[in-house]
Amino acid sequence: MKPIIGIMPLVDEDRDSLWMLPGYMDGISEAGGLPIMLPLTGDKDVIRQLANMCQGFLFTGGHDVSPSVYHENVRFPNVSPCPARDKMENDILNIAISEDIPVLGICRGIQFINAALGGTLYQDLPSEHPSSIDHHQSPPYDVPVHEVEIIKDSPLYDIVQADIISVNSYHHQAIKHLSPKLVAMAYSSDGLVEAVYKPGQKFLWAIQWHPEFSYKKDSVSRKIFETFIAGTISV
Numbered sequence: 001m002k003p004i005i006g007i008m009p010l011v012d013e014d015r016d017s018l019w020m021l022p023g024y025m026d027g028i029s030e031a032g033g034l035p036i037m038l039p040l041t042g043d044k045d046v047i048r049q050l051a052n053m054c055q056g057f058l059f060t061g062g063h064d065v066s067p068s069v070y071h072e073n074v075r076f077p078n079v080s081p082c083p084a085r086d087k088m089e090n091d092i093l094n095i096a097i098s099e100d101i102p103v104l105g106i107c108r109g110i111q112f113i114n115a116a117l118g119g120t121l122y123q124d125l126p127s128e129h130p131s132s133i134d135h136h137q138s139p140p141y142d143v144p145v146h147e148v149e150i151i152k153d154s155p156l157y158d159i160v161q162a163d164i165i166s167v168n169s170y171h172h173q174a175i176k177h178l179s180p181k182l183v184a185m186a187y188s189s190d191g192l193v194e195a196v197y198k199p200g201q202k203f204l205w206a207i208q209w210h211p212e213f214s215y216k217k218d219s220v221s222r223k224i225f226e227t228f229i230a231g232t233i234s235v
Helices: 022-030 044-053 083-099 108-116 155-160 219-232
Strands: 004-007 010-012 017-019 034-037 056-059 103-106 120-122 146-150 164-167 174-177 183-188 193-197 204-207
Touching (some): 004 022, 022 034, 022 219, 056 219, 083 103, 108 120, 108 174, 146 193, 155 183, 174 193
Parallel strands (some): 004 034, 004 056
Antiparallel strands (some): 010 017, 183 193
16 A cells, blocks of 8 residues: 655635645655645644544645744735645644654745744745845756755765755745754755754655656655655554
8 A cells, every 4th residue: 555645735825726736746656655635724623634544744835934933923025825724734743743644845844844843934035045046946947056965964865875966946935043853954055954854753854945846857856755755654
């Protein structure tokens, strides 16, 4: 039986719809998982049932994390949160951590997990952390645009076996202060945290770049999905 991976839904408020990028689904499928897009819900009984059903959770990109999650007010007009996602993902994250259900976070995923666990975010990188590095690339999104340094002795280094890798990048928020419950696994040259893990969990990783766009071309992206799925097998 393939492990069921619950994928956080993307939300389009203008169309009053939930949607999904195929790369999230296909990246999980090719790594050996069975992906399902979750409903957007605040019902704790439904969330409990989803946690009982899923062997892992993928925290996707999308909306900005509400600054209220890390006890700040909105400071920039381009900050676009989705409180319903924040609430649902917080409930799922708490269950996943307490029951050691594997979690992979991507883009917004690393930002939300960091904020939910006591860290803070740059609300708008161009305003608060200007850099010559392109963190918000134009299409095509499967092309690497900057390098990250992998921390030796980290779980990511164990699968990559390289000091430097090239990644794609599409975000305007990022980790500012790292949660004390997380450990960095990679940094960009301008000092941003690009990958984290939570010690003591079977698998809780999060990355700032986008393997859902690059897994067809990039072996590291495929290894990240494969390592995530491998971590769910014994759940």
